[in-house]
Amino acid sequence: MSRLIVISNRVGPLNDEGKAGGLAVGLADALRQRGGIWFGWSGGTTEEGTHGPLRIENEGKVKLATVDMTEADLDAFYRGFANQALWPVFHYRIDLANYERRQAEIYERINERIASRLNPLLESDDLVWVHDYHFMPLGENIRASGFTGALGFFLHVPFPPPEVITTLPHAHRLVRSMLSYDVVGFQTKIDRDNFAHFLTSEFNGVELGDGWVEAAGRRVHAGAFPIGIDTERFAEFAVSPEAGRRYHQLRSVLRDRKQIIGVDRLDYSKGIPDRLRAFRRLLEDYPENRDKASLLQVAPVSRGDVDAYAELRRELEELAGRINGVYGLLHWTPVRIMTRGFARKALAGLYRASHVALVTPLRDGMNLVAKEYIAAQDPDDPGVLVLSRFAGAAAEMHEALIVNPYDITEVAEVLQRALQMPLAERKRRWNALHKTISQGTAVSWCDGFLGTLETALARRRETQAQRQRDADTTQTKATTGATTPAKNGTSGDEIAPGPLPTHA
């Protein structure tokens, strides 16, 4: 089995008793089985930054390899281009995007440097798997350093249609660089098709069928690989003593009231203000819920040093304050916002104690909270998932109550329905959803992607071998007097930056 090399902005942890999400769990499992390297940013800043020492920690068969960044690089690469240009545009928020050419250049430079630090660690038969929008052009840099093995990329966030993504001045350059990978993976078919559409409309590309697209002289396999969670393990978390403590804490505060829960990083893509407005509409339009239903929003602060995030926090605090001011009673606080993180087991207990999960992002690659909520439920008395149609998860979780998060009246109506839902319907929906998340797990996501990557590499190698045979035949004919000249670029030892499979 080939060694796996994973590159993502943040690395680990391998043992996830802590706060790791589905991504870390899935990757950690795959890495533990195969052995390999997980490479990324240490999370620290130093004066030497990416030029500084490469730190390697060994955990069993796995090496965690990290480098620091300088404060200036972090500012331009991470806070700047990645989180103020790419993140908003990829979440369809071109109104919030802030593009600075200088930051885009530093983003490119960091990608080059990460590739050059990675290069000495690579062996020719490694499977290299790059993650997310921080490292889109990394594949091109890895190819430039001479690596010809399997190279895959997975985008965790949405890929918007060309009309949206082309607002980013750097878009063509970035998307073109993605053609250096053998396989490019997305969360949903819509994202995958948007990518293919970009290639066909902006680069005169052609869909070749079976997932393959040809553009700018290269071929790439583009596929949808919806990420999952470790469902069984999360269900175990939900019945752990730690989860039990949180469950009882929450239920004793609630008494006979119903709990609606939202859990998100504090991010404008998650639609939290509209969620609060929908809850206020519920209290307005269905007054029987006053003093009978509460909203708990857990929203740990992320990227607090980016303006849009600080503003969001203010907006939420104001909204919650107003709702509590108008509807609150001495013994009942309608909305509670907590900006702290919880350990996974504690979080599982909070999910299990909640009657409804309100997962209403305005746009989300997948949304693991929706899956975790289902995994944590009591099968004999499950809660109801209200899910935005704009979360990637909605493409799979059909038995959730699907809403348009921009329509707060509709969300309020659906909330009312969720709060009233009879046990038999809750069970029916939960059973179907649980089946879905038990089939599509973090591990099956990983296996699916890596299997496709191995197949794509085999096809590319076969094509290259065939070209070599053709070139040899042509050469022989030429030396024995045949007139057909050998074609340029078919020597077989060129680096084929994009896979070149033959299609039936």
Ligand code: ADQ
């Ligand atoms: P995120 O945008 O971070 O992920 P999401 O998929 O919901 O969104 O994952 C969040 C994770 O953080 C979940 O595992 C959740 O439990 C955890 N979390 C949130 N709040 C927490 C808290 N207060 N305490 C502890 N843990 C908390 C990106 C993309 C998503 C995509 C994932 C994985 O934006 O669309 O689903 O990657 O591909």
